[in-house]
Amino acid sequence: MARKPGRRRGIWAIALLVLGVALIGGPIAFMLSSFTATHQSGDSMRPTFAPGDLIVLRKDPAEVRRGDVVIYDSGEWGMQGPLLGRVVAVGGDRISYALGNAALTLNGQPLDEPYVNGAPGDGGAPFDVEVPKDRVFILGDNRGNAADSRFHQDSNRGTLPESAVTGVEEDQEGTVSMGLGLALFAGICLLPVGVGLGISARVVRRRESVPAAVRS
Template sequence: MADGDGAVRADGDEADGDRGGHVGGNEHRDADAGSSRGALPERESFLAWRGPAHVRAKHAGRHRRRPIDEHEAVRELARRVPVHPETLPMTTTAEAAIVADQLLGEVGGGETRAVPAFASDSAAGEVKKPRRRSSFVSFLREVAIIAVIAIVVAVLVKTFLIRPYYIPSASMESTLVVNDRIIVNLLQPSVVPIARGDVVVFTDPGGWLPTQPSPEKSVVQTIVDGGLEAVGLKPSDDNNSLIKRIIGMPGDHVVCCNAYGQLVINDVAISEPYAELAGNSAASGMEFDVSVPADSLWVMGDNRYNSEDSRYHQDGPHSGFVPLNHVVGRAVLINWPFERFGVLGNYPEVFAQVPSREPALAT
């Protein structure tokens, strides 16, 4: 059946004859393609290659060539020309065409050549490959970064949060024994208030500790100890810190002792399970009657008969009291030796019935 413009449609008997012509053409094309397998296509039409030139010319008006993307072009090129795939790092169809043109003019007879990917590389005649960084160097860099971060964090923690100390004397036995390692919370009393029963570390208010020369160290040992102390892995050797338990807060009236040998705070007698009395019945071998001034503390060691605490320094610069601004922090944990690991309690039940008092105004 004919259309008005004379074109022939592919239906009915007329379509059969045309269909037969297509079959014959396909056979001819396949034969030519088989005979020319491996031959290079023409330069100007490589990316749309479908067979020898005379076959393409014969069917140019009847078949629309299917476009070939860059990946298919590379595969076809690799199949027909013996070129290593790693030498063809092409990203666009235009680059595939450039490589095809170079191959058509340079490659033949089964010879294998490296094809440059870019014009700047063609002058050198070789393909530039990205350099791979050494994995070992990368590993060292990561370790160095982690180490620096760890040191910075450790210094910040030691400066503002916690600090290690060790116990050099028996004044706090049996709560703390010689060579115990403890952790001190630096947020008390600056951020968190302290209370009766807390074990605190404080600097010498004046005359509590004898003057001791610093131990001699080699340069290497000084540097190592300084580094370990800076990151909190070694307690400081300043020889200027003490540790005691708070008995009286500002305004408290503390007396020793009543008829039963107990301490009396603000007219309330207390029983002290933490005190080591060495076989004695009284909470102290020395009698005293004090009122704690503002911004000061009255402190005593748990080993009452072997502790030079506030009782023994009443003739000192602060009359035996410890100024609050000398308090470094509260001891909260025994972290070494492992068998003594544990939290340091402040026995709130001992002081639960003791009322608070305002400190007397200075006159």
């Protein structure tokens, strides 16, 4: 049986279009289900984030680590609305600060905090906290203007349950972000190629379907 003109191009066109849609739709669906975005509304995370900055966060993280920028529910402190802060200590850690110290102390060692605006102890709130299991101690990067764990030590020594963390900032240059970006880019590139092959296949079929007498 003779192969129809343009059939191979048509098959490739369909395959590329299906792949392109999958490469675009898959990452979009994954991002909508796994990530959220918020705008920083205050000064508590300067200089890392200024008011109005868009922040992408992974929803319901399986693990919260020291140094993570997180969005968290501050209801246990009697405060309203989710807040943005940085986890400086997790369950099992001892985090402390005495007035006049040049740095916070984490498990007996000075904590290097290059992200802090001003001095690490700005705000004048000393503390010495052993963080219970499955809880976290959260501070703002702008220590002089952050209503964070330091000022809620009457409630579980200022710690919050890990479950209060509802999102962790996603590294825009991390493996997941780069992979999703590459998949989207590949899908966007494949769609026009598939469309072009489809048009080419259709043109070939039309030409071959014209009777020889008409073409002569």
